[in-house]
Amino acid sequence: MRVVVTSEARFRRTPDGAVWTPDGPDHGFWTRYLSVFDEVRVVARVQDTDRAGETARRVDGDRVGVWPLPYYVGPRQYLAARRAVAEAVAEAADDRDAVILRVPSAIGTLLAAGRDRRRLPYGLEVVADPYDVFAPGVVGHPLRPLLRRRFAARLRDECAAAVAVSYVTRAHLQSRYPARPGVPTTAASSIDLPPTAFVAQPRRGAVPVGTEATLVTVGTMDQLYKGVDVLIDALARLTAAGRPVRLAHVGTGRYQPRLADLARRAGVADRVTFLGWCPPGEPLHRRLDAADLFVMPSRTEGLPRALIEAMARGLPALGTSVGGIPELLAPEDLVPPGDPAALADAVAAMLGDPERLTAASGRNLARARAYSRDVLQPRREAFYRSVRDATTRKGLVRSR
Structure with a gap:
């Protein structure tokens, strides 16, 4: 048939x-x-x-x-x-x-x-x-x-x-x-997560004080529902507060020039890297493994595949309380959508708490296995x- x-x-x-x-x-x-x-x-x-x-x-x-x-x-x-x-x-x-x-x-x-x-x-x-x-x-x-x-x-x-x-x-x-x-x-x-999508063990340790942390997010820029503009605003707030953070975005879309201009006007163009589309599998794993924190600032979601892929790498994560994201992340790892101040505070709090980073890594890896x-x-x-x-x-x- x-x-x-x-x-x-x-x-x-x-x-x-x-x-x-x-x-x-x-x-x-x-x-x-x-x-x-x-x-x-x-x-x-x-x-x-x-x-x-x-x-x-x-x-x-x-x-x-x-x-x-x-x-x-x-x-x-x-x-x-x-x-x-x-x-x-x-x-x-x-x-x-x-x-x-x-x-x-x-x-x-x-x-x-x-x-x-x-x-x-x-x-x-x-x-x-x-x-x-x-x-x-x-x-x-x-x-x-x-x-x-x-x-x-x-x-x-x-x-x-x-x-x-x-x-x-x-x-x-x-x-x-x-x-x-x-x-x-x-x-x-x-x-569709094969066994190779998962790391063997959760992450341990933390981002050393004074070290520039790397945030990563993955998603289309064909519309603004992924909230990349909110994340850029939050990055500017973190920078102004003296927290050294960089952002790597994986994905493509027609709004990239607009978002790049937003980063320039916010004074963080040198801290935002648009990586373009990344093939699934090992190339994407390398991008995720190189980051300290995954952030999904979406205004709307079903059940975000990118977040599950990041969780399978044992990556601590923050997301908005929309769609199916609360089915994946713990309540303390959720922020309201469209709120750059709350997002900046959550990023700073997560990066500043080694025990929380370790706990989030283990929790995320365990939950991701339900989507193998x-x-x-x-x-x-x-x-x-x-x-x-x-x-x-x-x-x-x-x-x-």
Whole structure:
């Protein structure tokens, strides 16, 4: 049976027909569905380009194909391309396909509506909270309040109609977007941590007094919801208070020039390094291992993969009290979102307490083990089987 999976990732297609991602889920990510299904079709936006780029990784390959949608960025371009996108989505899955929608997603909503009209089943992977994604300070679109209500209501309706639902959180998203009673559900982060992702022992020791500490954060700069602007403000406050701290940011995005200018105006441009995209695995591990403290100042989150990866390295961490972050960090390691003063105070307090750093390292490493590949993959497979079985019960199995 083929499974059709929608994605909000944006891919590139070279003249030879190969599909690439500069910084998103590559072929290895999509092969997880092959543990239950025979073939995967990824439905996503694809932009034709002459070359993939030096850091690009292949998306399509053995038993994984990409169904290209017209390329757009942002609500305005989506509205202009909506008819063409809807037509392409309508052709992406036939009646015999199993369908899994990674939501919230405008693309997923289009396919869900078509399946609902034809009384066909679909499963959901809920990876974020649209109510928080459109919170004040996260998106500056003039229709933000309307979009917030509409997308949250749509996700509630989709969860109520799905035949199986997988959530990246243990409880947060489940409470806001419940499935129907009796529908199979599971909690399974999208992260995939092999044994090599984990350090053997927690960190011990502290940052010596007077030594310049290194903060690290990981995330996209395509929007400001990751709160990098708040972290830069906090860094300036720490510097003014005489606490020597540096910041390394891993990630890319269109707001990088704006954030670099913010660092310049705050007088900390020489203390902020934008490292760009970093390949997963050993290259990212080196970046995390070189830091003293991981900081996730997000205004909104589902369950942040970057934070779990840092925890698996035994890295002490601070995060905001949004989304699924409180499911990962202890209460004393949480700060309010959008509050640079509170964040600066928390960083100073953490770096100044060797016992707290050691305790946080051990606690984070232990919690990260709950998100290892060995723990999560059986949950994912149970979810996939639920979607497959619901499709089979319709008598719509694709013959091979």
